[in-house]
Amino acid sequence: MPELRQDPATKQWVIIATERAKRPEDYLRHSEKMGYPDYDESCPFCPGNEAMTPPEEFSYRREGTGPNTEGWWVRVVPNKFAALVPDGSLSRIRENGFFRSMSGVGKHEVVIESPVHNATIGTMDLRQVEEILLICRDRFNKLSQDPRFQFVTIFRNHGGLAGTSLIHPHSQIIATPIVPLHIRHRLEEAMRYYDDNGECVFCKMLAEEVEIQKRVVLETEGFIAFEAFASSVPFETWIMPKRHAATYGSISTDDAKEFAAVLSRVMKRIYVGLRDPDYNYMIHTAPFKDADENWYHWFVQIVPRLTMIAGFELGSRVFINTTPPEAAAEFLRQGI
Amino acid sequence: MPELRQDPATKQWVIIATERAKRPEDYLRHSEKMGYPDYDESCPFCPGNEAMTPPEEFSYRREGTGPNTEGWWVRVVPNKFAALVPDGSLSRIRENGFFRSMSGVGKHEVVIESPVHNATIGTMDLRQVEEILLICRDRFNKLSQDPRFQFVTIFRNHGGLAGTSLIHPHSQIIATPIVPLHIRHRLEEAMRYYDDNGECVFCKMLAEEVEIQKRVVLETEGFIAFEAFASSVPFETWIMPKRHAATYGSISTDDAKEFAAVLSRVMKRIYVGLRDPDYNYMIHTAPFKDADENWYHWFVQIVPRLTMIAGFELGSRVFINTTPPEAAAEFLRQGI
Numbered sequence: 028m029p030e031l032r033q034d035p036a037t038k039q040w041v042i043i044a045t046e047r048a049k050r051p052e053d054y055l056r057h058s059e060k061m062g063y064p065d066y067d068e069s070c071p072f073c074p075g076n077e078a079m080t081p082p083e084e085f086s087y088r089r090e091g092t093g094p095n096t097e098g099w100w101v102r103v104v105p106n107k108f109a110a111l112v113p114d115g116s117l118s119r120i121r122e123n124g125f126f127r128s129m130s131g132v133g134k135h136e137v138v139i140e141s142p143v144h145n146a147t148i149g150t151m152d153l154r155q156v157e158e159i160l161l162i163c164r165d166r167f168n169k170l171s172q173d174p175r176f177q178f179v180t181i182f183r184n185h186g187g188l189a190g191t192s193l194i195h196p197h198s199q200i201i202a203t204p205i206v207p208l209h210i211r212h213r214l215e216e217a218m219r220y221y222d223d224n225g226e227c228v229f230c231k232m233l234a235e236e237v238e239i240q241k242r243v244v245l246e247t248e249g250f251i252a253f254e255a256f257a258s259s260v261p262f263e264t265w266i267m268p269k270r271h272a273a274t275y276g277s278i279s280t281d282d283a284k285e286f287a288a289v290l291s292r293v294m295k296r297i298y299v300g301l302r303d304p305d306y307n308y309m310i311h312t313a314p315f316k317d318a319d320e321n322w323y324h325w326f327v328q329i330v331p332r333l334t335m336i337a338g339f340e341l342g343s344r345v346f347i348n349t350t351p352p353e354a355a356a357e358f359l360r361q362g363i
Numbered sequence: 364m365p366e367l368r369q370d371p372a373t374k375q376w377v378i379i380a381t382e383r384a385k386r387p388e389d390y391l392r393h394s395e396k397m398g399y400p401d402y403d404e405s406c407p408f409c410p411g412n413e414a415m416t417p418p419e420e421f422s423y424r425r426e427g428t429g430p431n432t433e434g435w436w437v438r439v440v441p442n443k444f445a446a447l448v449p450d451g452s453l454s455r456i457r458e459n460g461f462f463r464s465m466s467g468v469g470k471h472e473v474v475i476e477s478p479v480h481n482a483t484i485g486t487m488d489l490r491q492v493e494e495i496l497l498i499c500r501d502r503f504n505k506l507s508q509d510p511r512f513q514f515v516t517i518f519r520n521h522g523g524l525a526g527t528s529l530i531h532p533h534s535q536i537i538a539t540p541i542v543p544l545h546i547r548h549r550l551e552e553a554m555r556y557y558d559d560n561g562e563c564v565f566c567k568m569l570a571e572e573v574e575i576q577k578r579v580v581l582e583t584e585g586f587i588a589f590e591a592f593a594s595s596v597p598f599e600t601w602i603m604p605k606r607h608a609a610t611y612g613s614i615s616t617d618d619a620k621e622f623a624a625v626l627s628r629v630m631k632r633i634y635v636g637l638r639d640p641d642y643n644y645m646i647h648t649a650p651f652k653d654a655d656e657n658w659y660h661w662f663v664q665i666v667p668r669l670t671m672i673a674g675f676e677l678g679s680r681v682f683i684n685t686t687p688p689e690a691a692a693e694f695l696r697q698g699i
Contacts, residue, residue, distance in 0.1 A: 029447055029467025031541065039544050042467060047444040108383040110675070110683045111365055125571050126592045131365025131378060182674030190673025201675055205367065208375050209680035212548060235461050256462045309678030330677055337526025338518030339446070339537055341666055342645030344545035347446045 034257035036228045037216050041257045042347045049349045051301065051358045054261060054333040058303035060186060063145035063194055071107075072195035074142045080104040084136060085166070087158055101158050102139040103166060109135035110201060117175055117204050132175055133203050138162055140196040147185060147196050148291065149298025157287040159198065163310070164283060166200050167276040171315040176202040178210065178314045181275065186305025188332040206314045214313065214323060221322035229324030230271055232256075242352050244296075244359045249282055250289045254352035254359070261333050261350035262301065262359065266290060267326040273313035275325045290327065296363040297331065305332040370593035372564045373552050377593045378683045385685045387637065387694045390597060390669040394639035396522060399481035399530055407443070408531035410478045416440040420472060421502070423494055437494050438475040439502060445471035446537060453511055453540050468511055469539050474498055476532040483521060483532050484627065485634025493623040495534065499646070500619060502536050503612040507651040512538040514546065514650045517611065522641025524668040542650045550649065550659060557658035565660030566607055568592075578688050580632075580695045585618055586625045590688035590695070597669050597686035598637065598695065602626060603662040609649035611661045626663065632699040633667065641668040 030043040071079035077095040085103040092098030105113075111133025120128045140159050141151060148156060163181050170179050183198040184191035206214075220228035236242055236253045244264060245252040252266045266289055268282065278286065297304065307330045313323040340346050366379045407415035413431040421439040428434030441449075447469025456464045476495050477487060484492060499517050506515050519534040520527035542550075556564035572578055572589045580600060581588040588602045602625055604618065614622065633640065643666045649659040676682050 028451065029445075031447075031465040031467055031539075033463045033465075035461055035463070037544070040541055042446050044444075044446045045467075046448065047446070108380075109365075110378050110380045110383070111367075112382065115364065122592075123571050123575060125371055125567065127369045127371070129367040129369075131367055131381075178679075180675055180679045182678050184673045188671065190671035190676075199675070201679075203367075203679070203681070205376055207679040207681045208373070231461065235459050239459060256458075307674035307677050309674050311678065328678070330674075335524065335526035336672055337520045338643035338645050338666075339516055339535070340526075341643050342518050342647065342664070343514075343516045343537075343539070343543040345539070345543045 032257040034255065035232055036220070037213050039257065040345050041259050042345060043351050044347050044349050045351070047347075047349050048351070049261070051262075051350070051355070054304070055302050056304075060145075060147075060194070060303050065143050065145050067144050067194070070144055070193075070195050072139045072193065072197060073144050074099075077102075080137075080139075081107055085162065087162075100142060100155065101162055103162060104137050104139065106135040106137050106199065111135055111203065129204065133201060134170055134173070134176065135202075136166060136200040138166070138198040138200065140198060144195050147294075147298070147303070148183070149294040149303070151196075151291070153288060153291050156291045157284050160283050160287050160290070161280065163198065163200065164276060164278055167274070167312075170200070170202040171276060173202065175204050177316070178203050178206045179312065180207075181310040181312075183308050185307070186332065188305040188335075189307045210314070213311075214317065217322045217324075227271055227322055227324050229267065229326065233267055233269060242356045244356050245289060245292060245363055247285060247289055249285045252289055252293045254356040255328075256352060258348055258352045258355065259346035260330055260348055262297065262331045262355045263348075263352075264293060264297070264329040264359070265326050266293065266329070267324065271321070272325055273320045273323040274315070274318045275310050275312040276315075277318060292363055293329065293359070296359050297329070300359060300361070301331060301333070306330060307332065368593040370591065371568055372556070373549050375593065376681050377595050378681060379687050380683050380685050381687070383685050384687070385597070387598075387686070387691070390640070391638050392640075396481075396483075396530070396639050401479050401481050403480050403530070406480055406529075406531050408475045408529065408533060409480050410435075413438075416473075416475075417443055421498065423498075436478060436491065437498055439498060440473050440475065442471040442473050442535065447471055447539065465540065469537060470506055470509070470512065471538075472502060472536040474502070474534040474536065476534060480531050483630075483634070483639070484519070485630040485639070487532075487627070489624060489627050492627045493620050496619050496623050496626070497616065499534065499536065500612060500614055503610070503648075506536070506538040507612060509538065511540050513652070514539050514542045515648070516543075517646040517648075519644050521643070522668065524641040525643045546650070549647075550653065553658045553660075563607055563658055563660050565603060565662065569603055569605060578692045580692050581625060581628060581699055583621060583625055585621045588625055588629045590692040591664075592688060594684055594688045594691070595682035596666055596684055598633065598667045598691045599684075599688075600629060600633070600665040600695070601662050602629065602665070603660065607657070608661055609656045609659040610651070610654045611646050611648040612651075613654060628699055629665065629695070632695050633665070636695060636697070637667060637669070642666060643668065
């Protein structure tokens with residue numbers, strides 16, 4: 028019998044569709060990505076092509092090498108085709124007094140995660156993953172200084188079905204002058220839970236998952252990786268810090284290293300077990316102004332793109348998930 | 364300069380990304396679908412294979428032919444791999460007192476839209492489209508009689524990127540025992556607008572679009588097809604009845620025929636102009652219990668799947684749209 032499950036933090040329903048249930052093996056496809064070369068002379072993110080991107084904002088690089096030359100191992104540049112642009116002031120416009128818009132002010136950055144064209148989080152050295160996550164934290168904090176911005180989304184697109192056309196490993200960071208409505212709804216629900224129960228709904232979720240165990244993929248002293256109770260897609264995996272913190276910007280360097288170790292192991296397991304699937308991951312975090320709140324909690328949501336988003340999902344935002352999270356957790360735990 | 368636009372009915376933001384703007388021609392791809400045969404002996408929806416589906420709920424068929432035999436031209440069957448199942452009672456379950464779920468009771472039907480394997484809305488006779496839309500209305504009303512159900516989603520998936528593996532033309536109908544949270548948020552915003560302004564926000568939107576004209580694709584006496592001001596993807600098109608009505612179930616036969624004519628012309632234009640793109644369309648409607656409300660309004664949302672949903676969209680639900688709706692409308696108006 029299928030099951031409707033509700034995300035305890037957002038109240039969002041998903042359908043766990045047992046009538047069309049699939050085993051992990053059913054999702055495996057040939058991954059072209061595994062055959063990519065480690066260098067591509069036409070790639071704007073490959074070493075030697077630094078002039079093909081806008082001037083860098085930051086890099087980790089060998090001593091004695093200058094900005095926008097070779098010698099870097101992680102490099103942050105503005106997105107050449109930015110969704111939002113940093114120059115300009117915020118102005119609200121109305122068309123016919125009814126349709127509201129705003130100048131597209133924001134910041135859109137790319138974190139080039141490695142000089143190696145075909146590297147990916149699931150195959151990189153731990154050290155490299157640590158530095159990527161530390162840079163994301165630092166950029167988050169830098170962007171939070173700009174009074175025009177309210178919110179930052181950090182995300183990674185891997186593979187064509189996940190919306191990237193560039194093979195070279197990269198994450199993206201977008202600072203927006205608004206808090207997205209979806210995030211506001213999440214915040215409101217979390218606040219309501221706090222009002223009712225006097226504790227953070229994510230801290231509670233975490234404690235429940237540790238107790239129940241069957242959805243846990245990996246647990247360390249400070250972090251837990253688990254399949255969300257109301258996973259919207261097969262193998263949707265969350266990584267959450269045990270220490271309460273509303274925004275990603277507040278993570279300590281030590282915690283970021285532990286987070287990197289967990290992310291790295293989970294992504295390696297997904298890379299091997301699901302044969303390098305396309306995926307997105309997003310760091311969910313509170314808006315800057317709510318950095319110190321007791322009721323929100325940052326975490327990473329990993330969304331493998333093994334199934335397509337169809338009309339039912341677009342219309343109702345209720346996802347039909349063909350793999351129970353408990354079965355996904357059992358599979359991912361093997362050999363992690 | 365990019366622009367942030369807000370949907371007046373939902374308050375949802377989108378980014379109209381002028382820095383990465385594309386022309387309609389940039390989206391054109393080769394459509395494999397155009398080369399499909401008109402009959403496939405292994406297709407469960409092709410005539411002669413009626414036994415491959417669960418027994419039909421309804422059909423339009425030649426006089427003298429019996430159910431589940433050839434002779435039909437539109438046929439409604441239960442989905443063989445149903446997301447929700449009709450047998451059983453609604454029960455709420457709690458895991459550890461914290462995680463809520465519900466038995467997956469609902470109804471999942473397939474409307475097989477034509478006996479012709481490679482037909483699609485954009486190429487069908489008008490008469491056929493009329494009958495499909497009338498059947499959808501009748502199924503909607505039938506499902507609304509079941510006290511266990513609160514809401515119906517009617518949707519169409521066309522092509523692999525839109526989430527369908529079956530080529531044969533079909534729509535789907537899912538009745539759920541819950542109102543999806545996304546729909547509840549839409550209802551709440553619409554109600555708030557009504558409280559503030561004493562009119563339906565969609566009636567207002569419609570009047571504004573008719574006055575402004577630049578996003579209108581097609582207008583008839585009773586319907587308007589337009590590119591939404593805050594379109595989330597290139598060529599997102601809405602078709603809305605001018606006469607206020609909260610649910611699709613209330614449409615008259617004459618109005619359904621006029622709706623069919625508009626839908627048919629728009630889908631033909633998309634089929635030819637964008638070369639048979641993958642797409643979804645969804646009929647947005649109020650829950651059964653709100654059928655007579657003044658503040659909600661049914662409409663169809665057509666979402667061509669020309670771009671991929673990436674991490675930013677998944678994380679923030681703010682879409683980055685690379686074609687301004689005004690340019691999309693200009694393109695679709697040509698030769699419609």
